[in-house]
Amino acid sequence: MERQLILDLPCRSAQGRDDFFVAPANALALATLDRPDTWPQRKMLLIGPEGAGKSHLAQIWADEHGAAVIAGRALTIAAAPALVAARAVVVEDAETIGGHPEAEAALFHLHNLAQAEGADLLISARTPPRDWGLALPDLKSRMQAxxxxxxxxxxxxxxxxxxxxxxxxxxxxxxxxxxxxLVLRMDRSLATARRVVAALDARALAKGTAITRQLAAEVLDSLG
Structure with missing residues (x-):
């Protein structure tokens, strides 16, 4: 029997508000992002573990406010004016800038420019700023505040x-x-959910079978 050829094609993830399931775990975050006019100094940190839905929630906010979106490590001082010109900015994965002087300086500059221009600033990260390993004292104090x-x-x-x-x-x-x-047998993590579904998809394709409970059990065992 010939082995089935598997093409690793990207799946398209639905990222609109209608596709965001509101639950006690994220209801407060959604309500907070819906009221940027109440954010102190028009800035907010969105914190949550990997795969928790931060990017989805940030994308909803960006779409509805016309915000510019950029990854923390991609930030540069030169890019800040164009980002702030959108009047709303999303910086994702901000924890990755810690220990990178240029990225830290860029976020500090973006923060100050957004404050000066009255632009809304949403920053997402997996952990609080105290855990980012920031070396720039002024940036560290502003993020922690x-x-x-x-x-x-x-x-x-x-x-x-x-x-x-x-x-x-x-x-x-x-x-x-x-x-x-699956819910009763897997780690309670959205990142794990992504890995499980991806592994089930790949294994079902490889075997040429439907996704069954037996196949799911095999995947869960393989993921440990």
Whole structure:
């Protein structure tokens, strides 16, 4: 029997507001981002673990406010004026700039320019600023003084909804009963949910079979 050829094609993830499942773990974050007029000094830190939905939530905010979006390590001082000209800016993965002098200086400059121009500034990170390893004292003090809102670890309802969405993004049909079965047996992490669905997709393609409970058990065992 010939081995099936597998093409690693990217799946398109739905990132609109209608695709964002509101649960106790993220309701406060969503409500906070919906009211930038209440942010102290028009800036906010969005904190949450890997795969918690920070990028999805930040993209919703960016789309609805016409914000410029940039990754923390991609920041440069020269890019700051164009970003602030959008009147709203999203800096993602800000924890990655720690220990990189040019990126730290760029975020410090962007922060000050946004304040001077009255632009809204949303910064996302996996951890609080105290854990970023910042070397620039002025940036460290400004980030630690910035108001923050956290996305908490997902509950069972949120994890189930995310699994449904991840399967749908890949156009995969699974038995409804498989979702709660997975939720009870996997780590309660949205990052884990992404890995599980990706692994199930790949293994089902390799075997030329449907996604079953037996296949899911094999994947969970392989992921440890």
């Amino acid at each position: 910035t108001a923050s809102v956290r996305i908490e670890p997902p509950d069972e309802a949120l994890l189930a909804a995310v699994l449904v969405k991840l399967f749908a993004d890949r156009q995969l049909m699974v038995a409804p009963a498989l979702i709660p079965w």
